Amino acid sequence: MFKKKECVAMLLAGGQGSRLYALTEFTAKPAVSFGSKYRIIDFPLSNCINSNIDTVGVLTQYQPLQLNEYIGNGQPWDLDRTFGGVTVLPPYQGKNGADWYKGTANAIYQNLKYIERYDPEYVLILSGDHIYKMDYAKMLQFHKKTGAACTISVLNVPIEEASRFGILSSDENNKIFKFEEKPPKPQSTKASMGIYIFNKDVLFKYLIEDENTEGSSNDFGKNIIPTMLQRGEPMYAYEFDGYWKDVGTIKSLWEANMDLLGKNPEFDIDDDNWRFRSRNVAAAPQFIGENAVVENSIITEGCVINGTVINSVLSANVTVEEGAVVKDSVIMQGTTVKKNASVLYSIIDEEAIVGEGAVVGNDKEKAKEVTVLGMGAVLPAGTKIDEGKILSAEDVKGGNK
């Protein structure tokens, strides 16, 4: 070992994202497209490099092909380093057998050797399904100042939503005295964002102990954090007041995309001092045709728009043909919306084709739910997909409407 790192980040990217249904059929949730140019994992990765953390282990498990290819050698995030950089850490086979990652804590446990290589003082635990802009360096500073064994980043949420999160209570010095995972009657509005900084030695101790505990679900929220609290380890809440969104559901994914629109967006990704990086597709600039109407939307390279696009987010190489209407929708990379087709209040995954005159979803004002088409779905001309349907390419092929 010729150098050490102060802080190593471990990014949990193995989740299946089952609540995104068709969108995660062939891809891990962190690799799902977001915000025109990005994939979800671009946000934690960009935050890392912008916070001067250059050693990131990405724990993958579910459908890793697209994610692995996307991360590659980490070059788009300047994480191609001679020492450190990004390393993809899939489950592996060892002398005493092979294990899938059983829980978040177990995933880190299985990679303690990776962390050890860099001999860090601190370990930052991140998850691959949140959209936010955060300077981890500030959180680390806070962690050092309070002398905590563990710092948990928290966000104030409305009390009626609090029972969806891990809720913690802290005193006036932000010292945590209570933690409850998804409490039915929340006592506080401080929700854990799933971002932790641990002193390495403390983390190692509790992970090893947890691994040897019968019946543990090997989860940070359910096991590690409560145990540490119970033992009286100094744990602090780091209050974050910026934009943060868990995009674990169809609805929240749609909303988070819409949060990027407008003159004063909820979440401003156009920040020269905090650039989000992504793997580039090497496509021509977007072309907006003679009869096109484009309003309140974000669009990126390779798109060719000859129809109408309103209140929508379009990823690279999307084609919207003449007479087609895309409204209140998210359309991912490489998808074509053919002539006179309509896509309303929908999310359409990559490389799909919406046939001529087809209608997907319904006006946002009338529809109750977002309509979803999965990766590679080919919709024949004139087809109508009812609002709220979530269809994979297979479903469409089988005529299951």
Next chain:
Amino acid sequence: MATAAGLIFSNIHDRNVPELTGKRSMASVPFGGRYRLVDFALSNMVNANITKVGIITHYNYQSLVDHLGTGKDWDLARSTGGLKILPPQITTFDNAGTKTVFSSRLDALMNAYNFVSKSTEEYIVLSDCDIVCNIDLKDVIKFHVDNGADITLVTKNVYMTKENAKNCTIVESDDNGRVTNLVDNPASMEGMLDVCLNIFVLRREYLNRIIIDTLSRGYKSFTKDIIAANKDNMKFMKYEYAGYFATINTLDGYFKSSMDLLSAEVRDCVFGVKSRPVYTKVKNSAPAKYMEGASVKNSLIADGCVIEGVVENSILFRGVHVGKGTVIKNCIIMQDSTVGKDVNLNCVIADKNVVIKDGRNLSGHETHPFSLAKGPVI
């Protein structure tokens, strides 16, 4: 496939468009919303598996170096080969014969002597930067080898007026495609002519000899001393390129070629070839944002643009802001320029970082676009 290295001339026709090359090389002239001219030459090479490319620079190459970086965006950041910038060799003591930096193609090649002599590739592809095209160089190299040519010149058969031909090199050949003559800047040629695209393929050893001969015999002109003088004893062949090409040799020509990109056929030909994408520096700008009330028609828009006004028949580079009530027609607005509110622009070429304040009216004419240099506040 035969191995080849590439050599790109970054400055060769700079003085043709002084408006754009005042503070940069021809290679770094912005083009097509997110590119610099060098991207086309470089991408053509990279897409033909050429992984070693020397870029001969002359002057004003800061912007070029900044654009190219390590070459990683073209996949040319390599421990073996990769991108090599070849700046002029001027020393305090050793410039007796050449008091100035080079002025011709042959002079420029002197610069690349070490690159050429120390390479191990069998062939070298030479390319200028003032040509926009997407060409399959693999095929050109194959043609060169199959025909046993000494030099292959890429040409395009196209109708030329006297005025256009004046800025080009015209290739004359016999029925077999063997080059019989090269005419630089002809005064009175017109009609269907074979224009030289200034892309050449030759054996590395032959290029090495040309460089040594040039040094020892004081040759001045590639056209006269190399091509014309040897046309009978060497085999010079033309390779006819069929796709779209544009030569950037006047400001009007730059304007016109840029506007060509608004045609779907041209875009398909330049950007639409799946196996041959055009690479450029990645900037990580946010996606382009269209606001409520924006109206954009027949325009090429790059990422990072924020549009609140009307944009028609125009090209906006990365990071251009267009304010409310503003109407931009037939314009080329380069990187990070800001156009305020209620501005009217017609046939304007605005270079990088131009700020146009609220309420201004600026207009040129299609044949004489009004050009704004880099950086002013209007």
